Amino acid sequence: MIPMVDLKTQYAQIQDEIAQGFSEVLNQCAFILGPNVQAFEKEAAAYLGVRHAIGCASGTDALHLALLASGVGPGDQVITSAFTFIATVEAIKYIGAEPVFADIDPRTFNITPDSVEPLINSRTKAVLPVHLFGQPVDVIGLQALCERHGLLLIEDCAQSFGARVDGRQTGSFGAAGAFSFFPSKNLGCYGDGGMVATNDDAVADLVKQLRNHGSKIRYYHDVIGYNSRLDELQAVVLRVKLKRIDQYNAARRRAAHLYEELLAGLPLQTPYADELGEHVYHQYTLLCPERDAVIAALQAAQIASAIYYPVPLHKQNVFKEEHASLSLPHTEAVAAQCLSLPICSSLEAGDIRRIADVIRGVFAA
Numbered sequence: 001m002i003p004m005v006d007l008k009t010q011y012a013q014i015q016d017e018i019a020q021g022f023s024e025v026l027n028q029c030a031f032i033l034g035p036n037v038q039a040f041e042k043e044a045a046a047y048l049g050v051r052h053a054i055g056c057a058s059g060t061d062a063l064h065l066a067l068l069a070s071g072v073g074p075g076d077q078v079i080t081s082a083f084t085f086i087a088t089v090e091a092i093k094y095i096g097a098e099p100v101f102a103d104i105d106p107r108t109f110n111i112t113p114d115s116v117e118p119l120i121n122s123r124t125k126a127v128l129p130v131h132l133f134g135q136p137v138d139v140i141g142l143q144a145l146c147e148r149h150g151l152l153l154i155e156d157c158a159q160s161f162g163a164r165v166d167g168r169q170t171g172s173f174g175a176a177g178a179f180s181f182f183p184s185k186n187l188g189c190y191g192d193g194g195m196v197a198t199n200d201d202a203v204a205d206l207v208k209q210l211r212n213h214g215s216k217i218r219y220y221h222d223v224i225g226y227n228s229r230l231d232e233l234q235a236v237v238l239r240v241k242l243k244r245i246d247q248y249n250a251a252r253r254r255a256a257h258l259y260e261e262l263l264a265g266l267p268l269q270t271p272y273a274d275e276l277g278e279h280v281y282h283q284y285t286l287l288c289p290e291r292d293a294v295i296a297a298l299q300a301a302q303i304a305s306a307i308y309y310p311v312p313l314h315k316q317n318v319f320k321e322e323h324a325s326l327s328l329p330h331t332e333a334v335a336a337q338c339l340s341l342p343i344c345s346s347l348e349a350g351d352i353r354r355i356a357d358v359i360r361g362v363f364a365a
């Protein structure tokens with residue numbers, strides 16, 4: 001069986017280092033916001049080239065805290081994508097703001113300055129793009145657009161850790177960047193975890209306070225906060241993997257390039273990577289008109305595949321009444337044809353060849 005993601009091979013390579021780090025934490029019995037979290041936050045900020053990185057309990061919380069701390073509030077409109085994991089929009093809803101969906105570019109699967117601009121009005125407060133599947137959005141174009149209209153830019157980087165645009169890391173362009181360390185993400189821990197990155201000292205201070213019950217000094221509370229902290233054991237894992245993230249992402253890119261080569265000429269669209277951004281292939285996602293036949297053939301050959309995402313957010317039960325009259329032609333067409341193939345840093349060339357052969361077989365028949 002070839003799974004979507006194989007975490008075991010990677011674990012075998014870093015097992016000893018993780019065991020040693022865990023053993024230190026367990027011996028010291030300092031489990032929450034201890035020395036490993038502090039060190040990880042420093043190392044992550046240095047890696048991303050931002051002034052502050054603040055660990056929290058999940059990527060969903062990172063989005064929530066980033067929106068709150070940047071001053072987005074009830075009644076504000078936030079322009080985002082309907083072709084994303086629901087957490088992006090849950091965070092907007094948590095703070096009483098209103099998601100406004102821009103259509104995507106069918107090549108990159110991301111919203112663009114051109115799709116966002118016509119939606120801007122006096123209630124618009126922020127633009128929240130998602131670097132979907134590890135493909136950076138045109139974040140430089142969106143940054144210029146936000147500056148022109150006095151809007152906040154908040155990046156959902158849950159799928160793009162380590163992706164650069166024009167030499168700079170995703171998550172370093174806007175008021176804040178939100179990261180997820182869910183185990184299967186490019187930088188994943190062994191449970192839930194997340195992080196807010198920012199260059200703004202005030203946003204950083206507020207995120208630190210909000211993640212820890214609204215308190216700066218223990219048992220003194222200035223605002224209503226949350227319990228959303230990164231724990232020491234997760235920080236140990238993240239420190240071990242952060243050192244290797246460029247290597248992991250390079251392996252994903254090599255896998256993607258081999259897929260590209262082996263699937264060339266077939267009636268399907270392989271992932272588009274533009275010149276400006278560096279795709280880190282959180283997912284390797286095709287547009288495939290023959291999706292059902294390909295899934296069936298892969299399944300018969302013991303190869304996993306997945307549809308990210310089958311139903312765009314404006315068509316989900318939870319939102320469809322609110323957005324009943326909304327039509328997003330590119331988003332809807334992509335959701336009907338997208339198909340993600342296995343990809344991870346330890347995927348072997350032989351596996352990629354086997355997968356490509358099965359797909360070629362579908363079209364040869």
Ligand SMILES: *Cc1c(COP(=O)(O)O)cnc(C)c1O
Pocket residue numbers: 058059060061084085087088130156158159180181182192193194
């Ligand atoms: C995974 C993910 C999130 C949420 O992260 P969690 O750590 O699972 O809460 C948010 N946005 C996107 C695009 C994601 O892929």
